[in-house]
Amino acid sequence: MSSVLQDPDSTDWPDSGRWSSQDVGRLIYASISSVDGPVLDEMRSIRDHAVVNNAEHGLRVVLMHKCGWFVEWIEGPPAGIQALVERVTLDPRHRSLKVVHESVGRPRLVKPWIGSIAQTTESTGEFARRVMALHDRHVRGKGYEPASVWRSLCSPLPGHVEVAAAREGTYQRVMMMSARQTGVFDLLHWLANESDRTVVHRRFAGSAKDALDVESDYLDLPDQGPRGRRLIANARKGLAMGMTHAFLPDYAAVVLLMQPDPEVNQRMLERLLLACQQINHQPAMIGLGANAWFTPELQFATEARGQRWIEARTGGAAVPSHWRLWNTLKAVLDQLG
Ligand SMILES: Cc1cc2nc3c(=O)[nH]c(=O)nc-3n(C[C@H](O)[C@H](O)[C@H](O)COP(=O)(O)O)c2cc1C
Structure with missing residues (x-):
């Protein structure tokens, strides 16, 4: 999944004339x-x-x-x-x-x-x-x-x-993005294996000739959530090519899978918040990771944009297992309704 590692900084959006409502x-x-x-x-x-x-x-x-x-x-x-x-x-x-x-x-x-x-x-x-x-x-x-x-x-x-x-319209849709590397894809595949379900894999290509493909996988858990749940793992590059924007309005929550470096978490959160602002949608933002990875700036930044910040803390400072990540996240998603 090498293309997922490509991570342009700018959301480069919109580039097809002024987006209007x-x-x-x-x-x-x-x-x-x-x-x-x-x-x-x-x-x-x-x-x-x-x-x-x-x-x-x-x-x-x-x-x-x-x-x-x-x-x-x-x-x-x-x-x-x-x-x-x-x-x-x-x-x-x-x-x-x-x-x-x-x-x-x-x-x-x-x-x-x-x-x-x-x-x-x-x-x-x-x-x-x-x-x-x-x-x-x-x-x-x-x-x-x-x-x-x-x-x-x-x-x-x-x-x-x-x-x-x-x-x-009644399905709970949750988008997941990793602050670094491909953790959300790994988590989704682990969960699919655990729950005996299949991940659907998609590749998207943008307008630019040299644009690399963007991956997006999803997993349906029809017995979870109020009336079923879909988890969508998106590559960071999806923010730059516009595909994430098209479906963002349907997500009840956006999960940021964090990692130990606070600057990387902060930068990724800013990009997600900007994308939400661009399409006037305010899903709950869920930070997922070890206790030590959370900083007050994450909450300030999210609430300053009028969005809800929820911390899904897996405990301690150690890198959490997939089992721990999923059980912590699931408890938060069940609360969201
Ligand atoms: C499934 C499909 C989708 C297409 N979508 C577009 C499109 O969005 N815009 C476009 O200009 N051409 C699209 N094309 C190509 C056009 O059919 C056509 O071949 C192309 O515009 C060149 O037309 P011209 O030779 O009359 O300039 C699509 C072709 C297919 C088979």
């Missing part, structure tokens, strides 16, 4: 991929066109390839979206394009293009059923909001499509 057009479609060879190469070639075109027309896009399907989420001026869809429909790299969401509302996306490829155990048939169910709802005027639609396809909750979609 003014309403924009929003459209999501799914299409069957006709890509024969390596998907990564094709994604790169799509990116090379898309970055230039989309920025020129004020469009922001996330494209995912999964289960032999493409899913594209577009935001921007409605006329620009329409023109893009007309152009993309003619592209031989996919077919049977189905619109699953179309509306005007608050923007979520912040970059002209983000591409991602998801590993999944889901069958193409199951994915197609999700697409058709969402398409039907959209046609009947009963569609869900765009982030929900996107997740229903790209990172669905366990269970039948309609049941999973209906649970969407």
Whole structure:
């Protein structure tokens, strides 16, 4: 997981014109991929066109390839979206394009293009059923909001499509980020092993040609929390490429897995607080680590931004085991409700 170690300092955001809270057009479609060879190469070639075109027309896009399907989420001026869809429909790299969401509302996306490829155990048939169910709802005027639609396809909750979609809003979503190295990914994989569940692994690529991939893994614990819980481990670099911002509004809490150096913890916390400020969202911030790693500045900084600071202390000064980290964090998350 070497790419996770890359850690640009700046959030470099927004870079696609001024982000505003003014309403924009929003459209999501799914299409069957006709890509024969390596998907990564094709994604790169799509990116090379898309970055230039989309920025020129004020469009922001996330494209995912999964289960032999493409899913594209577009935001921007409605006329620009329409023109893009007309152009993309003619592209031989996919077919049977189905619109699953179309509306005007608050923007979520912040970059002209983000591409991602998801590993999944889901069958193409199951994915197609999700697409058709969402398409039907959209046609009947009963569609869900765009982030929900996107997740229903790209990172669905366990269970039948309609049941999973209906649970969407009630799941406790918790984002986790390490102040240094890849501790949250290790913790997630340990927990998956302990609870006999599977981690879903995703790679995201940004607009810049030389941008390295960003990892994001998640684990569902449907029997925990008020109505199920999802833990999402994000790489720090996700803050720079805009993907974290798109989903931040859905997180009940953000966990910062700390380490012994107070400056590193403080710097990482500032970056997280800045991202929350940029999208006007105030999740609870949870510091996780040994007692000796907590400094009063962490609480001051968080509360100064109007956010709640919660300390999940594992005790002492020793580096805590995964077991200790998880049991301490779980107790805090259960309290959050
Ligand atoms: C699934 C998929 C998504 C695409 N997304 C975009 C996009 O967001 N923006 C874009 O300009 N082109 C996108 N393209 C590429 C366009 O279909 C088209 O090939 C490209 O814009 C070049 O068009 P032109 O030759 O008419 O300039 C996408 C292609 C596919 C297959």
